[in-house]
Amino acid sequence: MGEVKLIATTQSLFCTRVEWALKLKGVEYEYIEEDLRNKSPLLLEYNPVHKKVPVLVHHGKPIAESLPILEYIDETWKENPLLAEDPYQRAKARFWAQFVGDKCVFGAFEAACLADGEEKMKAIESAQESLAFLEKQIEGKKYFGGEEIGFLDLAAGWIPHWLNVMEEAGGMKLLDAEKFPLLHEWAQNFIQIPLIRECIPPRDKLLEYFNASISYMRSSATS
Ligand SMILES: N[C@@H](CCC(=O)N[C@@H](CS)C(=O)NCC(=O)O)C(=O)O
Structure with a gap:
């Protein structure tokens, strides 16, 4: 199927989704x-609109944005399908x-960036409301994809590792095992899969990254 390149950063949960799919x-x-502090001409050429990673390059043709990339991978390499055959299941x-990207990732990051106080409590509540919607999607199943991991598992796959580190850096707890037993169990199962573990960045490096991002966001908010 020819030459495949992935332009990515190690800490990015959006990039790891794509690595998981390729593996x-x-x-x-x-x-x-x-290097996102000094973006390469290659990234700017291949993703001039958003200038973000990940970018997948297949036979010299670039595709940007993690979810369209996952769909491209699923349609190009048929083994271990990520999306179901049924159009309704695919749309869901x-x-x-x-929703995971828009509400859960950004909701959690926003809550982590706020200093202790009423606003942070509200952000935590709102992020937990989003996690509650996600929890419902796993009812009666081992993975979001059913018996095998699929598209939504990869999209939500940041939860066991990245969310845990965000919680520590942001001084908060979102994925409470008592509040979200199904999501918590799914996270434990997902992160045990060797292929999944293989691609996750070291915890200490990720913690450094979130500590730096949170300090930056907090200092920009007060200046
Ligand atoms: N919606 C995008 C988000 C990608 C994204 O936010 N990438 C970050 C790294 S985690 C990035 O490249 N940031 C560089 C910037 O904002 O300038 C996707 O799903 O691929």
């Missing part, structure tokens, strides 16, 4: 680490995957 499909790829998986 699940058994696709060989060249990993190109991007896409909807919830988008």
